[in-house]
Amino acid sequence: MQQSPVPPETPIYRRIADGLREAILSGEFRDGDRLPGENALMAQHGIARATARQALSVLINEGLAVPKRGSGVYVRQFRPLRRHGSRRLSQERWGRGQAIWDSDTRGRPYTVDEMQIDREEAEEEIARVLDSAQVWVRRRRYSVDGRPVQLAVSYFPAALVEGTAVVREDTGPGGVYARLGDLGHAPAHFTEELRARMPHPHETVLLDLPAGTPVLVIMRTAYTANGVPVEVNEMILDSASYVLQYDFDA
Amino acid sequence: MQQSPVPPETPIYRRIADGLREAILSGEFRDGDRLPGENALMAQHGIARATARQALSVLINEGLAVPKRGSGVYVRQFRPLRRHGSRRLSQERWGRGQAIWDSDTRGRPYTVDEMQIDREEAEEEIARVLDSAQVWVRRRRYSVDGRPVQLAVSYFPAALVEGTAVVREDTGPGGVYARLGDLGHAPAHFTEELRARMPHPHETVLLDLPAGTPVLVIMRTAYTANGVPVEVNEMILDSASYVLQYDFDA
Numbered sequence: 001m002q003q004s005p006v007p008p009e010t011p012i013y014r015r016i017a018d019g020l021r022e023a024i025l026s027g028e029f030r031d032g033d034r035l036p037g038e039n040a041l042m043a044q045h046g047i048a049r050a051t052a053r054q055a056l057s058v059l060i061n062e063g064l065a066v067p068k069r070g071s072g073v074y075v076r077q078f079r080p081l082r083r084h085g086s087r088r089l090s091q092e093r094w095g096r097g098q099a100i101w102d103s104d105t106r107g108r109p110y111t112v113d114e115m116q117i118d119r120e121e122a123e124e125e126i127a128r129v130l131d132s133a134q135v136w137v138r139r140r141r142y143s144v145d146g147r148p149v150q151l152a153v154s155y156f157p158a159a160l161v162e163g164t165a166v167v168r169e170d171t172g173p174g175g176v177y178a179r180l181g182d183l184g185h186a187p188a189h190f191t192e193e194l195r196a197r198m199p200h201p202h203e204t205v206l207l208d209l210p211a212g213t214p215v216l217v218i219m220r221t222a223y224t225a226n227g228v229p230v231e232v233n234e235m236i237l238d239s240a241s242y243v244l245q246y247d248f249d250a
Numbered sequence: 251m252q253q254s255p256v257p258p259e260t261p262i263y264r265r266i267a268d269g270l271r272e273a274i275l276s277g278e279f280r281d282g283d284r285l286p287g288e289n290a291l292m293a294q295h296g297i298a299r300a301t302a303r304q305a306l307s308v309l310i311n312e313g314l315a316v317p318k319r320g321s322g323v324y325v326r327q328f329r330p331l332r333r334h335g336s337r338r339l340s341q342e343r344w345g346r347g348q349a350i351w352d353s354d355t356r357g358r359p360y361t362v363d364e365m366q367i368d369r370e371e372a373e374e375e376i377a378r379v380l381d382s383a384q385v386w387v388r389r390r391r392y393s394v395d396g397r398p399v400q401l402a403v404s405y406f407p408a409a410l411v412e413g414t415a416v417v418r419e420d421t422g423p424g425g426v427y428a429r430l431g432d433l434g435h436a437p438a439h440f441t442e443e444l445r446a447r448m449p450h451p452h453e454t455v456l457l458d459l460p461a462g463t464p465v466l467v468i469m470r471t472a473y474t475a476n477g478v479p480v481e482v483n484e485m486i487l488d489s490a491s492y493v494l495q496y497d498f499d500a
Contacts, residue, residue: 018451062449063448086496091500186500187500188499189500190497190498191495191496192497193494193495194494195330195492196464197464198311198312198313199312200271200312201264214447216444216446239447240447242445243444243445244443245444246335246444246496247439248335248339248439248440248442248498249439250339250340250341250436
């Protein structure tokens with residue numbers, strides 16, 4: 001919605017990419033549509049194959065399109081999950097034994113895998129926030145509609161959760177927050193810190209990210225009503241799979 | 251903080267990039283430090299110049315490093331602004347005539363340029379949200395410490411703000427929200443929708459973004475106490491310049 005002044009010396013592959021981008025952003029091409037291929041662009045614009053390829057790679061690098069081997073370049077499928085920052089973590093929800101993820105996916109099937117639960121020495125920042133040198137760590141990956149969308153690593157002060165359901169694979173109805181509640185440490189306040197960056201290589205692999213797709217990094221700290229930090233959760237989200245929503249008052 | 255398994259067939263440039271990345275993420279190299287150059291990498295690892303260049307370009311593409319012409323590759327400076335979603339827009343603030351940006355920058359000097367104020371026919375989505383076919387549009391760019399960090403485009407229902415200070419360059423103390431308040435339409439609730447993606451070309455130019463830097467896109471709608479939408483603000487943020495913070499209760 002910003003203005004897009006195109007200087008006259010723009011190279012031809014850029015101008016073709018600009019035209020295709022316009023068509024994608026305006027909805028002329030829709031999610032999953034096949035874009036004109038190299039041959040079509042060559043014929044239409046009288047250009048070399050390398051130029052046509054360059055034009056398409058601009059859109060791929062911007063994350064607007066994905067190549068499928070041997071079949072062409074397609075408008076990136078984007079059916080994002082709406083992650084509602086404040087509403088999804090209401091006590092009413094996990095207090096009733098509901099999984100937080102049911103709120104995000106609204107009926108779309110999701111799975112959790114790559115689960116790892118370990119007792120570890122905390123990294124400096126985590127140790128500082130949780131005021132605990134030893135932590136229990138829950139690592140897992142979430143997939144929706146069969147596609148990996150999020151990596152999450154939760155850290156808990158070791159002394160707080162030792163021997164409880166928080167460190168078991170199946171945490172029971174309402175998950176870890178309900179269990180922290182059972183222990184008298186129910187989360188009451190949350191702080192989320194949010195960044196975006198390009199993925200590191202292992203994130204690209206685990207989230208199966210196409211080129212040109214950044215990740216959203218959310219670091220959430222959960223505090224009890226007394227202000228005691230009981231969890232740090234570092235989440236890595238495929239940015240193409242998410243819209244994050246936060247509501248607040250003036 | 252995720253695990254990073256490196257398969258044995260990893261090419262040499264990847265392994266060198268992995269080592270440099272580790273050194274950056276662990277703090278061994280700090281913001282603004284010069285990374286080992288092509289010659290140093292060639293000597294250290296017994297590799298060709300092209301391989302050394304490839305290793306460095308991995309880090310540049312991930313946004314962890316920036317090349318400076320003729321002088322080498324440096325760890326990306328990152329002194330982010332903390333944008334506090336809920337606190338910065340409190341009525342107490344703009345009601346006292348304070349600029350919202352004073353909250354974000356905490357004394358660091360900021361400037362606004364590229365200001366454009368126009369009356370326009372609204373795009374479909376904006377028209378739908380504001381329930382108004384005609385809108386006044388305020389476009390501007392914010393820079394902090396002389397570096398552009400954010401593009402913002404605010405839309406107001408034309409009938410609501412016609413002939414008021416909202417459509418003047420200088421909106422006075424407290425800015426547009428204070429002026430909407432004067433008109434009896436003070437914002438009371440906000441919804442922010444947040445995405446990350448790679449920048450479009452004009453955003454790369456206006457925000458002077460190095461390669462491998464995604465943007466955060468925030469679409470905020472302001473509602474009066476009666477639920478009347480009075481502004482849509484679409485913000486494009488340099489992701490390397492921002493940490494967004496949201497606080498909320500369980």
